[in-house]
Amino acid sequence: MKTNDVILQTITSISAFIILAFGAYLFFAGHHDPGGGFIGGLVLASALVLLYLAFDMETVQQGIRIDYKILTGIGVGLSTLTGVGAMLLGFPFLTHTFEYVDFPFFGEIELATSVLFEVGVSLAVVGATMTIILSISEDA
Amino acid sequence: MSWLHIFILLPLLVAVIIPILYKKIARIHTGWFVLVVPLAIFVYLLTFLPMIAGGETAMYTFPWIPSFNIDMSFYVDGLGLVFGLIISGIGTLVVLYSIYYLDKGREALHNFYVYLMIFMTAMLGVVFSDNLIVLYLFWELTSISSFLLIAYWYARRQSRYGAQKAMLITIFGGFSMLAAIIMLGIMGDTFSIRELISQSDQLVQHPLFIPAMVLLLIGAFTKSAQFPFHIWLPDAMEAPTPISAYLHSATMVKAGIYVVARFTPLFGGTMEWFWIVTGVGLLTLFWGSLLAVKQRDLKALLAFSTVSQLGLIMSLLGMGSAALYYGGGELAHLHSMAVLAAVFHLVNHATFKGSLFMVVGIVDHETGTRDIRKLGGLMSIMPISFTLALIGSLSMAGLPPFNGFLSKELFFTGTLNAASLDIFRMETYGFLIPIVAWVASVFTFIYSIILVFKTFFGNYQPERLEKEAHEAPWGMLLPPAILALFVVVIFFVPNVLGEYILEPMMASVLPALVGQFDFHIEAWHGFEPELFMTIALVVLGIVLYLTLRRWIGLYNRMPRALSITNAYNSGLKGMESISRKITDAHMTGFSRDYLRYIFLIFIMIVGASLFMLDGISFDAGTVAHINMFEVILSLVLVGATAMVVFTRSRLAAVICVGVLGYIVALFFVVLRAPDLALTQLAIETVTVALFLVCFYHLPRLRQKEEGDGFNVINMLIASAVGILVTLVALAANGHRLFPSISDYYLDAYELAGAANMVNAILADFRALDTLLEIFVLCIAGLGVFALIKVKMARREKNENQ
Numbered sequence: 001m002k003t004n005d006v007i008l009q010t011i012t013s014i015s016a017f018i019i020l021a022f023g024a025y026l027f028f029a030g031h032h033d034p035g036g037g038f039i040g041g042l043v044l045a046s047a048l049v050l051l052y053l054a055f056d057m058e059t060v061q062q063g064i065r066i067d068y069k070i071l072t073g074i075g076v077g078l079s080t081l082t083g084v085g086a087m088l089l090g091f092p093f094l095t096h097t098f099e100y101v102d103f104p105f106f107g108e109i110e111l112a113t114s115v116l117f118e119v120g121v122s123l124a125v126v127g128a129t130m131t132i133i134l135s136i137s138e139d140a
Numbered sequence: 141m142s143w144l145h146i147f148i149l150l151p152l153l154v155a156v157i158i159p160i161l162y163k164k165i166a167r168i169h170t171g172w173f174v175l176v177v178p179l180a181i182f183v184y185l186l187t188f189l190p191m192i193a194g195g196e197t198a199m200y201t202f203p204w205i206p207s208f209n210i211d212m213s214f215y216v217d218g219l220g221l222v223f224g225l226i227i228s229g230i231g232t233l234v235v236l237y238s239i240y241y242l243d244k245g246r247e248a249l250h251n252f253y254v255y256l257m258i259f260m261t262a263m264l265g266v267v268f269s270d271n272l273i274v275l276y277l278f279w280e281l282t283s284i285s286s287f288l289l290i291a292y293w294y295a296r297r298q299s300r301y302g303a304q305k306a307m308l309i310t311i312f313g314g315f316s317m318l319a320a321i322i323m324l325g326i327m328g329d330t331f332s333i334r335e336l337i338s339q340s341d342q343l344v345q346h347p348l349f350i351p352a353m354v355l356l357l358i359g360a361f362t363k364s365a366q367f368p369f370h371i372w373l374p375d376a377m378e379a380p381t382p383i384s385a386y387l388h389s390a391t392m393v394k395a396g397i398y399v400v401a402r403f404t405p406l407f408g409g410t411m412e413w414f415w416i417v418t419g420v421g422l423l424t425l426f427w428g429s430l431l432a433v434k435q436r437d438l439k440a441l442l443a444f445s446t447v448s449q450l451g452l453i454m455s456l457l458g459m460g461s462a463a464l465y466y467g468g469g470e471l472a473h474l475h476s477m478a479v480l481a482a483v484f485h486l487v488n489h490a491t492f493k494g495s496l497f498m499v500v501g502i503v504d505h506e507t508g509t510r511d512i513r514k515l516g517g518l519m520s521i522m523p524i525s526f527t528l529a530l531i532g533s534l535s536m537a538g539l540p541p542f543n544g545f546l547s548k549e550l551f552f553t554g555t556l557n558a559a560s561l562d563i564f565r566m567e568t569y570g571f572l573i574p575i576v577a578w579v580a581s582v583f584t585f586i587y588s589i590i591l592v593f594k595t596f597f598g599n600y601q602p603e604r605l606e607k608e609a610h611e612a613p614w615g616m617l618l619p620p621a622i623l624a625l626f627v628v629v630i631f632f633v634p635n636v637l638g639e640y641i642l643e644p645m646m647a648s649v650l651p652a653l654v655g656q657f658d659f660h661i662e663a664w665h666g667f668e669p670e671l672f673m674t675i676a677l678v679v680l681g682i683v684l685y686l687t688l689r690r691w692i693g694l695y696n697r698m699p700r701a702l703s704i705t706n707a708y709n710s711g712l713k714g715m716e717s718i719s720r721k722i723t724d725a726h727m728t729g730f731s732r733d734y735l736r737y738i739f740l741i742f743i744m745i746v747g748a749s750l751f752m753l754d755g756i757s758f759d760a761g762t763v764a765h766i767n768m769f770e771v772i773l774s775l776v777l778v779g780a781t782a783m784v785v786f787t788r789s790r791l792a793a794v795i796c797v798g799v800l801g802y803i804v805a806l807f808f809v810v811l812r813a814p815d816l817a818l819t820q821l822a823i824e825t826v827t828v829a830l831f832l833v834c835f836y837h838l839p840r841l842r843q844k845e846e847g848d849g850f851n852v853i854n855m856l857i858a859s860a861v862g863i864l865v866t867l868v869a870l871a872a873n874g875h876r877l878f879p880s881i882s883d884y885y886l887d888a889y890e891l892a893g894a895a896n897m898v899n900a901i902l903a904d905f906r907a908l909d910t911l912l913e914i915f916v917l918c919i920a921g922l923g924v925f926a927l928i929k930v931k932m933a934r935r936e937k938n939e940n941q
Contacts, residue, residue, distance in 0.1 A: 026818070032895035034814040036902060038910075042822035049829045069925060072918045079911050094907040098893030112893055114903035117910075121903075124914035128921030129826060135928045137833040 005054060012054035019047035027122055031110070037118030041125030048130055057137070068130040075123030082117045142200035144214050147184050148264045151177050151257035158257065162250035170249045171239035178231035178260065185224045192221050193640045195647065195654070199270065199334075208273075209331050215270035218644025222483070223267035223391075223398055226490045230390045231260055233619035237498055238382040240616040241505060252292060252380070259285035259387065266395050272321040272331040279317065279363075282392050283310040289387060290379040302375035305708065309372045313362025317399075320355035323348045337405045337651065344410065353407045356399065357416055364396025364450045367424040371705045374443040381501030384439060389446045389493045397450065397486065400457050401649045404479075408650075409464030411564040418458030418558070422576050424451025429583035434695040438500045438510040438595065441587055442493070445536065448584065449489050452577075456482035456551060459558040459573070460649070467652055474557050476650055480638075480659055481550030483645040487637065488535065488543040488630065495623035496532035496591070499525050502616055503595060508606025512590070517600030521609045524617050526596045531624040537588035537681075538581060538674065543630035545674075546661055551577065552670040578673055585681035586688075593685075634661040736857060743860050750867060758870045770810060777803045790838065794831050798824060815898045 023043035030036030051060050083094035098112035154177050162170045191198065201213040235256070242249060262285055265278030284307070291303035321331070327346045328336045336343065343349055360366075365373040376388045387393070400417060407413040428448025435441035460479030466472035502525050503518065504510045519526045531542060538548030555577045559570040602608065611617075630637055638661055647654045665671070684691070700706060726737070750756060780803065783796040801824035808817035888900035902910050 030896060030899045031893075034818055034896065034898075036815070036896070036899040038902070039815070039819045039822055042819065042826060046822060046825045046829070049826065053829065053832075069922060072921055076914055076918045079914060083907070083911065094911065096892065096904050096907070110893055114892070114894070114907075117903050117907060118899075121910060121914055124917055128914075128917040131921035132924045133826075133830055133833055135925045136830070138928070138932075 008054045012050055016047050016051050019050065020044060023047060027118065030118060031112065031115070037121035038125055040118075041122035042129065044122070045126045045129040048126070049133055052134070052137070057134075068127045068134065070127075072124050072127030072131060075120045075125070075127055077120070078123065079117050079120030082113060082120065085113075142202070142214075143184070144198075144200045144216065144268065145202055145212065147181050148214065148268060149261055150181065151260040151264075155254045155257035155261075158253045159250040162253075169239050169244045170253055171235055171242070174253045174257065175232065175235045175239070177257065178228045178235060181260075181264070182225065182228035182232055185221060185228060188216055188221050189640060192216070192218055192644045195644070204274070209271075209325070209329075210273045211271050212274055213270040213332065214268040215334065216268065217648045218641070218646070219398065219401055219483075219648035220267045222487065222641050222645055223394070224264055226394075226487070227260065227263045227267070227391050230386060230490060230494050230623075233494070233498075233622060234382045234386040237385070237501070237616055237619040238380070240613055241382055241501060242380065248292075252289075255285050255288040255292070256383075256386075259289065259392070263391050263395070267398055270333050272324060272333060272336075275333075276314070276318055276321055279359075279395065280311065280314050282363075282395060283307055283314055286310070286376070286387050286392055289383045290376050292380055292383070293378070296378065298375075299378040302372070302378040306372040306376045308712075309369055309708075310362050313359040313369065316355045316362075317359025320352045320359065323352035323355070327352065333402060333406075340406045343406065349407075350412060353410075353413060354416070356403060356407075357420075360396035360399040361420060361454075362396070363399075364393050364454065365424075365447050366396065366420050366451060366454060367427050367447075368704045370424060370428065370447040371708055373447055374440050377437075377439040377443050381439070381497060381504060384442075385494050385497030385501065388443065389497050390490045393446065393450055394453075394486065394490070397453050397457065397482075400454060401482070401645075404457060404461050404464070404649050405651050408461030409467075414458055414461055414465075414564050416458070417461065418455050418573070421451045421453070421455025421458055422573065422580075424448065425455060426451075426576050426580040426583075429580045429587065432587040433583055433590065434692060435587075436511055436513060438503065438512060438515075438591065439497075441512075441591060442497055442500060445584070445587060446493060448580065449485070449493065449536075452551060452580075453482050453485050453489070455573075455577075456485065456554050457649070459554050462558065462561060462563065463650055464652060465563055468656065472653055473656055473658070475554075475561075476646065476653055476657065477550065477557065477659065478554035479646050479649050480642060480657075480661075481547055481554045483642050483649070484550060484634075484638075484661070485544075485547035487641065488547045488627070491623045491626040491630070492532045492535040492542070492544055495528055495620040495627065496536065498616070498620035498623070499529045499532065502612040502620075505616070506607065506612055507609045509604075512594040514601065514604040515595045516598035517596070518609055519596040521600065522596075522611050524611060524621070526592075528617070528620045528624045529592050529596065531627050532620075533588040533592045535627045537585045539678070540663060541631045542627050543634070544627070546631060546634050546663060548581065549665070549670045549674065550661070552581075552673050556669060574673075578677060581673075582677045582681050582684065585677055586685050589681065589685050590688075631663065634663075736854070739857050739861050743857070743864060746868065747860070747864050750864070750871065755871045756867055763873070770807075773803055773806055773810070790835075794828070794835075798828055801827070815896070 023040050026035035026043055027037060027040030028035070030040065048060075048064070051064075082096075086095040087093055094117075096112065096114040096117065098110055098114070100108055100110050102108050154174070158170060158174065161173050165173075188198070197215065197217040199213060199215050201211050204210050204212045235253075238252070238256075242252060259282060262278045262281035266275055266282060269275035269278060287303045287307040290306055291299050293299045294303075324336055325331050327343050327348050328339050330336060362369040373388060373393065377384050379388070404413075425448050428444050428446075428451055432441050432444035432448060435444060456478045460475060460477075460482060463472040463475040463479065466475070500510060502522070503515065506522065507515065507518070509515065535542030535544035538544050552574070555574040558566065558573050561567075561570055600609075638659065643657055646657055726733075777800065780796045780799040784793050784800070787793050787796065801820060805817045805820035805824065808814070808820060885897050885901055885905065888897045888904075889895050892900040892904035894900035894904065
C-alpha cells in the first residue's frame with residue numbers, strides 16, 4: 001500500500017533535525033539543568049522513530065547505517081568501562097571526578113567523567129528503544 | 141595476592157584460553173598445552189616441602205569481603221600440601237594419559253580440558269582455604285565440575301543419569317555443610333578454620349556444637365561417598381576413564397576425608413565424632429567391599445572398591461580422634477597411630493587406585509569392553525598393563541612388597557588399639573571393630589584378585605571383544621607406570637615418606653600432640669596379631685575366590701527393591717510428580733492469574749506489616765495546600781483511568797493511557813520536577829509510537845474470555861490494592877523516622893560538580909543503579925529481538941515446507 005505522505009515527509013525531514021538537536025542539547029544540559037543521558041537518548045530515539053514512520057524502513061536505513069543491537073552493546077560497554085577505569089586508578093567502581101579547565105576562546109568549562117558514563121547510557125537507550133521498535137515493526 | 145593465590149587460580153585462567161587454543165591450533169592435541177599447568181603447580185608446591193617437613197606452616201591472605209569476615213586466605217600445612225601435591229601430581233599424569241585416551245578428532249577436547257581445569261582450581265582451593273566460606277565456594281565448584289565431567293558424553297542416557305545423581309547428592313551434602321559453616325561462624329564469630337580450632341575448648345560447650353558437627357559430616361560423607369550416600373560413585377563411572385581415575389578415586393572423593401581430617405582438631409575427642417566417623421567408615425568399608433565382589437564391570441568394581449577404601453580411611457580418622465581425648469601421653473600416642481594409618485593409606489590409595497583405573501582404561505581402550513565375562517587371557521598380549529595391574533591389585537589387597545601392605549597392617553593395628561579403648565562405651569562394642577575390618581579385608585582381597593585374574597588369566601576370546609587387543613602406546617602406559625613405581629618404592633622406604641609427608645599431615649590432624657609423634661613404619665614387625673590376621677585373610681580369600689561360583693549366587697538373594705539406588709530413583713520420581721502437580725496448579729499461562737498472585741502477596745505482606753506495625757496514620761498538618769489546578773488534573777486522571785477499564789475499543793484505551801501519561805507529566809510540571817516531566821513526555825511519545833507499530837497485530841479486544849459476569853474476588857483484590865497503596869503513601873508521609881537523605885544530595889554541586897541534582901544522583905551517587913538499569917534495557921531489547929526473530933524464522937521455515 002503506497003500512500004502519499006508528502007506533507008508528513010517534508011515536515012519530518014525538517015523537524016527530525018530540530019528534535020535531534022534538542023536531544024543533543026538535553027544531553028549536555030543534563031549536568032546543570034533538566035536533561036541528561038536517559039532523556040536525551042529517548043528524544044534522539046523519538047526523532048529516529050519519526051523518520052522511520054514518515055519514510056519506509058529501507059530509505060532510512062540507507063541514510064542511517066546503524067545496527068542498533070551493537071549500539072546497545074557499545075553503550076552498556078562504555079558505561080561499564082568508565083566504572084572500571086576508576087578501579088584501575090584505585091578508586092571504587094564507578095567513582096566519577098570533574099575538573100574545571102580553562103579553554104582558549106570557550107573560557108572555563110567543566111569536564112566531568114560522568115559525561116562518558118552518560119554517553120553510554122544514551123547509546124544504550126537509543127539502541128534498546130530502536131531495537132524493540134524496529135523488531136516489532138519488521139514482524140509485519 | 142601471593143604466588144600461592146596465582147597458582148591456585150592458574151588453571152581457571154588457563155581454562156579461558158583453552159577453547160581458543162583448541163580452535164586456533166587444532167593440529168596439536170590440546171592436552172599438551174594443558175599438561176604444563178598441573179606440572180607447574182606440582183613443582184611450585186614441591187618448594188613448600190622442606191618448610192612443611194621442618195614443622196612450619198604458612199598463611200597467605202588476600203582481603204575479599206573483609207566486612208563479613210570473608211578473605212581469600214590460603215593456609216599451607218602438611219594436610220593441605222600433600223593433598224595439593226596429589227591433586228597436581230596425579231593431575232599431571234592424568235592429563236598426559238588423557239592425551240592418548242581421548243581422540244583429538246572425535247572428542248570435544250576443549251570442553252573436557254576446560255572442566256578439568258575448573259576442577260583443578262576448585263580442588264586446590266578446597267584443600268588450601270582457611271576461610272570456610274571460600275572453602276564452601278570451591279567445594280561446590282568441585283561438585284559442578286564433576287557434574288560436567290560425568291556428563292561429558294552427554295548424548296548417553298546413563299551419563300546424564302549419573303551426573304544428575306552425583307550432583308543432587310553432593311550438592312545436598314554441600315548445603316548441609318553450608319549450614320554447618322554458618323553455625324560455626326555464629327559459634328566462633330569467625331570463618332577461619334585455624335581460629336575456630338584455637339577456640340575448640342569453648343566451642344564444645346556451645347549448643348550448636350553437635351548440630352554443626354552432624355551437618356558438616358553429612359557434607360563430608362556425601363562427597364566421599366560414604367554409606368548411604370555412596371550410590372552416586374558407581375554411576376559417576378560413566379565419565380571418561382581419566383576422570384574416574386582423577387576425580388572419583390584420587391582427588392575429589394577424598395575432599396570429604398580432607399574435611400574430616402581438617403576438623404578433627406575441632407570436633408575430635410568427643411564421643412559423637414568418634415562413633416559417627418568410625419561407624420560410618422566401617423560400614424562403608426564393609427558394604428563397599430561386599431558389593432565390589434559381585435561387579436562384572438571393571439570400572440564398577442573399582443568404584444565400589446574406592447567406596448570401600450574411602451570408608452577405611454574414614455574409620456581410621458574416627459579411631460585416631462580418640463587420641464585427642466587423652467590429649468597426650470602413652471594412650472594418645474597409641475591411638476594417634478590410626479591417624480598415621482589414615483594419612484598413609486590416603487597417599488597409598490591415590491597411587492595404586494590411580495594406576496589401576498588407568499590400567500582398566502587401557503584395557504577398555506584397547507579391547508572395547510570392561511566386562512570381565514568377556515575379558516581374559518590378556519597377559520601375553522598386554523604384558524606391561526598386566527604387570528601394572530598386578531602391582532596395583534596386590535597393593536590394594538594388602539600384600540607385600542607393596543605399599544598397601546604397610547598401611548593395611550597399620551589399619552589392623554589401629555582397629556586392635558581401638559578395641560582396647562575403655563572410653564566412649566568401647567568396652568561394650570569395641571570388639572566388633574577388628575572383626576568388621578577383617579571381614580571387609582577378606583572381600584577386598586577377593587575383588588583385587590578378581591580384577592587381575594579374570595582380566596589377564598584364562599582364555600583369550602577375541603570373538604567376544606570389540607577390537608583386536610594389543611598393548612597401549614607408551615604415553616598411556618607411562619602415567620600408571622609412574623604411580624606403580626611409587627607403590628613399590630614407598631614399600632621399601634616408607635620412613636622417608638613418613639618424615640617428610642606423613643608427620644606434617646599428622647601434625648595438622650592432631651595439633652595437640654605435635655612433637656610426640658614417634659613412629660617407624662616397618663614391613664616386618666614380628667609375629668604380631670596383625671600378621672596372623674593377614675595370613676588368615678589371604679588363606680580364606682584364596683579359598684573363597686576358588687569357590688566363587690558356588691556362592692556368588694547369594695548376591696541375587698539381596699532384594700532389589702530395598703536397595704538405596706532404588707529408593708533414590710523412586711524418591712526422585714515422586715518429587716518430580718509432586719512438583720509437576722504444584723506447577724500445573726498455579727502456572728496457568730494467563731497473566732491475569734499471575735497478577736492476582738502478585739497482588740495477593742502484596743496485600744498480605746505490605747498490608748499485614750502496615751497493620752501489625754501500626755503504621756496507618758495520617759497527619760493532615762503536613763499536607764500542602766491543594767489548589768484548584770491539581771483538583772482538575774486529578775479528576776481528569778480518574779476519568780481517564782475509568783475509561784481504560786470500561787472502554788470496548790482498543791484505540792480509545794490506548795488514547796486514555798496516553799492521557800494518563802501526559803497528565804502525570806503535567807503533575808510533575810506543577811510540582812516543579814521538570815526532569816521527570818521531560819522524561820515522562822518522551823516516554824509517552826515513544827510508547828505511542830510502539831503502540832502504533834504493533835496495533836495491527838493485536839487480537840481483537842475482549843472484555844473477558846469466560847463469562848462476562850462481575851468477578852467479586854477481582855474487585856476485592858483491586859480495591860484492596862488501591863486502598864493499600866493510598867494508605868502506604870499517607871503513612872510514608874506521616875512517618876519520618878530518619879532524617880531525609882535528600883539533604884545529602886543538596887550538596888551535589890560540591891560533591892559531583894553537577895548543579896542538576898537528579899542527574900548527579902543518576903550518574904554519580906547511584907551510578908550502579910543506572911548501570912544495571914541500562915543492562916536491563918539492553919537485555920529487554922535483545923530479548924524482544926530474539927523472540928521476534930525466532931518467530932520469523934519459524935514462519936519462514938513453515939512456508940518453505
